[in-house]
Amino acid sequence: MNAAATETSEAPEAPLSAPLNVGFDYTRSVGPVLGRFVNALRERRIVGVRGSDGRVHVPPVEYDPLTAQPLTEFTDVADEGTVVSWSWVAEPLDAQPVQRPFAWALIRLDGADTCLLHAVDAGSPDNIHTGMRVRARWADEPVGHIRDIACFTGPDSPAGPAPTAPPPPVAERAEGEPVSTVITPIHLRYLHSASPEESRYLRGLAEGKLIAQRCPACHKVYIPPRGACPTDGVPTTDEVELPDTGIVTTFCIVNVPFLGQRLTPPYVAAYILLDGADIPFLHLVLGCEASEVRMGMRVRAAWKPREQWSTTLENIGHFEPTGEPDAPYESYAHHL
Amino acid sequence: MNDVAVVGFAQAPAVRRTHATTNGVEMLVPIFAEVFEQTGLSKTDIGFWCSGSSDYLAGRAFSFIAAVDAIGAFPPIHESHVEMDAAWALYEAWLKIRMGEVDTALVYGFGKSSAGQLRRVLALQLDPYVLAPLWPDSIGIAGLQARLGIEAGLWSEKDLAEVAARNRRDARDNPFAQLSGDVDAAALLDTPYVADPLRAHDIAPVTDGAAVVVLASAERARDIVERPAVITGIEHRVDSPALGTRDLTRSPSTEAAGRAAGADASVEIAELHAPFTHQELIVRDALGLGDGVRVNPSGGTLTGNPMFSAGLIRIGEAARQILAGNARRTLAHATSGPALQQNLVAVLEKG
The missing domain is CATH 3.40.47.10 (Thiolase/Chalcone synthase)
Known part of the structure; x- marks a missing residue:
């Protein structure tokens, strides 16, 4: 996951937004029924399963749609069949099987009674019709995944294989063992927006200011300000500029390494309550031994050099002790 | 078992794109206020809250938790969520009232489809x-x-x-x-x-929007509106x-x-x-x-x-x-x- 704060060009005070790209390789075990199906695909064969009414389901279903009983009678079907319905994709989306205009089709393979949904590389909507015969075009290196069928083609399909999305990753398995898992990478792209209140705060940070807002109902000062006070359900309004000093309300010493960690343990992650704020936020306390950090300790922001500032709280590299006397426990107990 | 009635309804304008966050707060705050105005109820009168939304639409985990801010959930509330259209959240709320567990419920749904590529x-x-x-x-x-x-x-x-x-x-x-x-x-x-x-x-069309429905037991509903819509x-x-x-x-x-x-x-x-x-x-x-x-x-x-x-x-x-x-x-x-x-x-x- 990554997000970078970039301003949209629409209006100077429009809320901030930034691309947010998320991705994950979903790894799924296949079980006995889908396992049979994907292992056959690896051998360029297509298997179905016979239901209680005698119909052959392709792809096989684990449980009978009518009786809900487990199904076990597998049967091979052809890798060619008939188009039962189709729709046209003029501009393929990311990761769709055919990366030039193509048709989605419901295809009844010879020997099957249900339809398989897949892509037909037809070139043009004039080259596909219901009732048309189509045949599977197999991937060069089948791995045991629905995408081993690269696509289907008809009599008037364009010559040469269609450009395709990258093949799925192959799950590790011992030599000679059947495919037991399938991996499907999922990548999604979003435009992530900050709220108007958060945007005020982030723009303030870019100028080295700490901008909070007060809830009009409970009068608590929130930093960051919020689209809704979690206690009262109304947006925070009156703006308050806070100093960059405050106290540690509570903290923990991080001793455990983890992926992406930027500091070498041990170090201190602490809740910092800025002077004048009612809600603490999480930040780092450096500039002293981890063992010296205390609840109630007075701290001040250590800002990064001005030329590195942007719309982020990372402009403050960490907080460090001021050396002033600790705040008495009673003064922050209600923030714990 | 209690009969259940709809006593309030409000919706955000259906628009192609809002500047709102994907957690729905900006769309929900005004329509919560609107149903409270319609029904004369306040948040403390609501026995059960239930929402419908999707993390895949929002592109973030637990987006419905952030939406709870719009309620002002203090003191703590009795709340649930479905990763489905909020019509199914309403079904859950209907059951709660049918069983006599609560006599009012507020159901809401939200989604910012414009944040991603909806059909994908x-x-x-x-x-x-x-x-x-x-x-x-x-x-x-x-x-x-x-x-x-x-x-x-x-x-x-x-x-x-x-x-x-x-x-x-x-x-x-x-x-x-x-x-x-x-x-x-x-x-x-x-x-x-x-x-x-x-x-x-x-x-x-691809739409950003949100809606809220208030339910009450039929008995309670008669005190709230003149013509409750009994389910x-x-x-x-x-x-x-x-x-x-x-x-x-x-x-x-x-x-x-x-x-x-x-x-x-x-x-x-x-x-x-x-x-x-x-x-x-x-x-x-x-x-x-x-x-x-x-x-x-x-x-x-x-x-x-x-x-x-x-x-x-x-x-x-x-x-x-x-x-x-x-x-x-x-x-x-x-x-x-x-x-x-x-x-x-x-x-x-x-x-």
Whole structure:
């Protein structure tokens, strides 16, 4: 996951937004029924399963749609069949099987009674019709995944294989063992927006200011300000500029390494309550031994050099002790 | 068991894009205030809160938790969530009141579809082994369904254009609609295909939006509003997730849910959740709604499709017709999943 704060060009005070790209390789075990199906695909064969009414389901279903009983009678079907319905994709989306205009089709393979949904590389909507015969075009290196069928083609399909999305990753398995898992990478792209209140705060940070807002109902000062006070359900309004000093309300010493960690343990992650704020936020306390950090300790922001500032709280590299006397426990107990 | 009535309904305007966050707070805060104004209730009067939304739409984990800020959930509240259209959240709230656990509930749904690429995100609601890895988009799947009906002679492209034109005309009276206008079916048929056999007017727009419905026990409802809309039946049913095994020109789950909920030709108004023109015809047929039934006077989902609240809005609109004194008996339908896979039907009557 990554997000970078970039301003949209629409209006100077429009809320901030930034691309947010998320991705994950979903790894799924296949079980006995889908396992049979994907292992056959690896051998360029297509298997179905016979239901209680005698119909052959392709792809096989684990449980009978009518009786809900487990199904076990597998049967091979052809890798060619008939188009039962189709729709046209003029501009393929990311990761769709055919990366030039193509048709989605419901295809009844010879020997099957249900339809398989897949892509037909037809070139043009004039080259596909219901009732048309189509045949599977197999991937060069089948791995045991629905995408081993690269696509289907008809009599008037364009010559040469269609450009395709990258093949799925192959799950590790011992030599000679059947495919037991399938991996499907999922990548999604979003435009992530900050709220108007958060945007005020982030723009303030870019100028080295700490901008909070007060809830009009409970009068608590929130930093960051919020689209809704979690206690009262109304947006925070009156703006308050806070100093960059405050106290540690509570903290923990991080001793455990983890992926992406930027500091070498041990170090201190602490809740910092800025002077004048009612809600603490999480930040780092450096500039002293981890063992010296205390609840109630007075701290001040250590800002990064001005030329590195942007719309982020990372402009403050960490907080460090001021050396002033600790705040008495009673003064922050209600923030714990 | 307690009867349950709708006593309040509000919706955010259906728009192509908001500046709001994906957690819905900016869309929800004003409409919560609106239903409290309508009902004279405050947040402390609400016994149970239930929402419908999707992390896949928001692109972030637990987005519905951030939405709870809009409630002002202090002291702590009794709350639940469904990763479905909020019509199913309403079903959960209905059960709570039926069982006598609470006597009021507030149901809300929200979604910012514009944050991502909606038709691609929706591929992730499909079977994860044999369908989702191909990324079949929601419009492509609907196109397969539409063509089956066209080629079977169940409806024509002209019939579909007429559905679109009627909804857009009706939406002229709906201040929350995203699309509206006096359009002619013949002119719509002259437009190019977007996903042959579907044209732009066959496909609900991409919409950011939110909605809220307030429920109360029938007894409590009488103190809140003059004409509560009592839910006399509400049921939901599901068809197989294996698209290739279904007869996509019919909706057996809508038919079964309608029968169980007491749907019949005596309803005056029906609000049907049909994100594609042909789906309005399928649902209408499955519910046995005759020509005497006024379908989608709001303009329906084809004129505004806020994901995860469009189904709840159907219930809100059907109830509003009773609350406002326009009808005595109405029906609402909500759908979820590809090609009308899962369907909910509610019948409402003047209490």
